[in-house]
Amino acid sequence: QVQLVESRGGLVQAGGSLRLSCAVSRSIFGIKQMGWYRQAPGKQRDLVATITSGGTISYADSVKGRFTISRDNAKNTVYLQMTSLKPEDTAVYYCNVRGPILDYWGQGTQVTVSS
Numbered sequence: 168q169v170q171l172v173e174s175r176g177g178l179v180q181a182g183g184s185l186r187l188s189c190a191v192s193r194s195i196f197g198i199k200q201m202g203w204y205r206q207a208p209g210k211q212r213d214l215v216a217t218i219t220s221g222g223t224i225s226y227a228d229s230v231k232g233r234f235t236i237s238r239d240n241a242k243n244t245v246y247l248q249m250t251s252l253k254p255e256d257t258a259v260y261y262c263n264v265r266g267p268i269l270d271y272w273g274q275g276t277q278v279t280v281s282s
Contacts, residue, residue: 169195171262171273178279184250189262189273191243197266201238201245205258205278212261216247229255252280 170192179185187203202217216226216236224236235248245262257280262273 169193169271171264171271173260173262173273173276176260176276176278178281179252181252181254181280181282183252183280184248185252185278186249187247187260187262187276187278189245191264191271194243195264195266195269195271197269198264199266201262201264203236203245203247204261204263205256206261206275207255207258210258215260218245249278252278254280254282256280 172190172192174188176187177185198220200217200219203215204212205215206212214227215230216234218224218236218238226234233249233251236245238245257278259275259277261275264271
């Protein structure tokens with residue numbers, strides 16, 4: 168059974184920073200992309216950032232220049248460094264890993280940004 172273990176989010180003031188991590192419980196053959204998504208109350212789950220096995224990175228326009236995604240292949244871990252946080256970044260953040268025949272999600276971690 169594969170598990171994605173996310174670090175705890177938290178409460179941070181606007182303008183602050185927070186780093187999330189997501190560790191895959193075991194090596195999985197076939198991972199093509201790791202990423203982060205978020206879901207605010209009453210809204211759909213949206214992409215935040217992704218990084219492919221080849222290192223190609225994509226960001227949602229709303230987080231460009233503020234968030235940085237990275238991965239440590241040796242540790243099967245993906246990170247999301249969030250800076251200059253805004254109240255509108257408040258959401259449950261989910262880690263995701265996927266490939267042609269796999270798609271796994273973390274349990275979600277709450278990030279709350281106070282104004």
